[in-house]
Amino acid sequence: MPAPSTSKVGRPGFVWALPAAVFFTLFAIVPLIMVAVLSFMSWDGISPPEFVGTDNWSRLADDPVMLQSVWLTLLLTALGVVLQTPLSILLGVWAAGYQRNRAVLSVVYFVPLLLSATAVSVLWRALLDPNFGIPASATWLFGDGNLFGEQATAIGVLAFVSTWQFTPFHTLIYQGAARAVPPVLYQAAEIDGAGRYRQFFHITLPQLRTSMITSMILMTVGGLTTFETVLILTQGGPGTDTTISAYYMYDKAFKSFDYGTGSAIALALVVAATVVSLVVVRLSGYDRMRGSTEGVS
Amino acid sequence: MTTRARLPRLVAAGATLALVTGLSACGEGNGGGSSDDGRIHVLVYGDAANKVEQQIVDTFNEKSDVKAVLDTIPGADYQKKLQTIISTPQAPDVFFNWGGGSIKPFVEAGLLLPLDGFIEKNPDLEKKFLPSVFESAVVDGKPYGVPMRGTQPVLLFHNKKVLADAGVEPPKTWDELLGAVEKLKDEGVTPIALGGGDVWPTQMWFQYLYDRIAGPELFAKAVAGDKSAWESEDSRKALGMIEDLVGTGAFGKNYDSVKYTNGGSVQLVASGRAGFELMGSWYYSQQLTDQPEFAEKDLGYTAFPTVAGGKGDPADVAGNTNNYYSVLKKTKHPEAVAEFLKLMYSDEFVKAQLDIGNLPTTTGTDEFIDGSGTPEYSRFQYELVAEAPSFQLSWDQAYPQKASSDMHKAIQQFFNGQLDADGFIKAMQALPTD
């Protein structure tokens, strides 16, 4: 497909982006700059803040909990993408069908997204209670059911619950994208005698490319900043075994009232997540893409 | 195309309408919150007990020219929000706290009003409360808080039927408790239920054993900044006993996955699958609401067992002494606030608290206990607290709030074996004390 001629087409100017940009700068970027300043200060919220140079940063660099939290964050993010991507593609493509039962089930599948953090915590903690929940009736699988008492299983639970909670949202993205695939493509493939699985891999998946990138950026960034799932399910425990970076920031800022260190972690997180999303955008050519048809060739 | 073109207009019109009506409605909202509005703002921990606080505020407003208004902050995030606003113009006049370490940083920042002035004019503000309770809100020798809810000593609860089936008497001493643990294990039940997932229930074992073995002085020293207290022989002895108890399997294997706050550990005891649970006095009303039949028939309670050779007085208790109202220096209506605080030892207050199952710590509580819902239980607690030579405030409340997260980590890690005694001692020594 030839590249569209760009010169003559009427294009919107910067002014279209301006209101949102100003609004966002005011209520997100300005506070972020204040956070950056705070990361060089020592402050407990009560007494006046003091400049301490790079103290917060150098302390963090030597902090084993911080280092561990970086690994945990990366691990959980990777687990999230690996679990959620195939699942939500399959569910999304499946839900894109027009049968009534699919429509009804899609609504059921959507519900986890509506639950507040408190509700998710109460529900899953109840379901996973070692004495009265699922583990008690499936001891062949769960042993003594001490899921929250050991690092490996606690991480597993976190990855699972995140998947449970956020898959619906990504399913929604893929469902929309799958519906948008022109039926002509399938008809042509059927004439060629391609089976369902070949159609899926050769038509559906390539057509979902834009959505996959969007969804994976969201998952990655979401994974890096995951916080509530940990807060509600494990509080970073046992000990510090599930203390991911975003939770460590919360722990420092709002439990230990060390806003300076908390701000430093926050800033590091923002930078890391931005770098990751920019890399994904660059690698995928997302910001240069003009229409999904270019992805097909 | 023409039919489609209508949609964007509809969306735009709808959006504008929503926005305009919404924003104008917001604009009409009150600009409350700031305490410059001529009223006393009373900030409390938001939960089911708020109705009594509201009732007291209403009573106050009937008589007073300066009106009070009750603001609540959703429980779990109370401290976070308080810390954010306390040094700003949005700070309240009077606020809920746990005494001890929870107000110490505010005192040191010069934000709080010492109450000795109020007490000089009206000695009842001190005299009407049990001394061991009033003591918990004294910082650097000056009183900063007036008790405003109920006392919550920690007791050892048990399932009478489970104990009887195993041939066990409610233990009075530590050795009897160890014996009971063995017998209960033989019966195939978890000897002691523990909501380790919440961590603070685990902490209760530490605070009682330290008090029994070393007396209240060890912890008092530690919290005052003498970190050597943690390395003392007594400290190591207490840790050794905890290690042994966990090692015998007294708490089962999966206690870190059990929570108290979702009813998991409560159900273990009520269903007869565990013998004991160490918990605050609120446990009784929790069981009474959830499992009335069990609570009335089979729920037993005793004080924490004594430890042979320990330096602590066997009558000492630990737990939440009470909650307190503290006053900010910047309040514009100190006289009205003093009047408000007087209500905390009024008959109306005591009765209302007893009605919702709290046990107020005024000296006058005694005469109303017989009229309360659970007179026998209330009297047991009241006498325990009134006669206790020392009331050990929960560790995480005695230390400054900022230490609580690291303290909980250390407690959980020592309990489940991730830290040894040396590691625990080091972690406790690293906690901030001011």
Added chain:
Amino acid sequence: MRRRPNYAAGAGSFVWLLLVGLPLYVLLAATLRTRQDYAENGPVSIPDSFTLDNYTGAFDSGFGRYFLNTLLVTACVIGLVLLLVPPLAYAIVRSRGRATSAVFRLFLLGLAIPAQAVIVPMFYLISEAGLYDNLLGVILPTTAFCLPMSALILSGAMRDISPELFEAMAVDGATPRRMFFQLVVPLSRGGLSTIVVFSALQAWNGFLFPLVLTQSEATKVVTLGLYNFQTEHGIDIPGLLGAVVLSMVPVLLVYLFARRALVQGLMGVGGK
């Protein structure tokens, strides 16, 4: 679709239904049983009591008022998002200017800002602006934090509009403004309903901003009200979950409604 049923997909979706359905069953069952029944028989059991107290209890504790506040916040956030994001996404997708691609990067950066991180400065900003304990003070930051994700979703949807359509309109001499209203907005209805759902969810479930930026009963939103079911040391779980279910219903309705728009909108893509 006129093809034989896909058994593998059906089985897979059934497994997922179990995983999603079981917690939802526990949720609904818990709200319809007494606290005593729940405590005695555990969450996974079949209820042997029936009560609506958990729902009426929620209303008695002031939920009506909280609902109105949340509704207002949600409506305003949706309104603001719909005013701000479509032009932004249009510019991101169609503009070739450097400034616009800088804005796009700014929003990518914004994607990564956790609300937790900026909450303290936000408090000072909002109180300086005189918006403390005012719902407007909740609406503005909530909207700001909806923008990055909404921009990403909507620009994704707008990218799928075929370039030929723009060219065809350009040949007719259409201005960017006309293209926006006649081409871009109608063809990105799917994306629009997704961002409506997304921002409605953010506003409806928002906890942190209301927590720190409001104080009095008059400005309390539902998510804060949920905590009234929690005491300092215990929870009335059926009561809490009853309130949770109530708080979900309106968003579910919005979704059901938006779902139709979503399907219709997406079917229009491709200029058919």
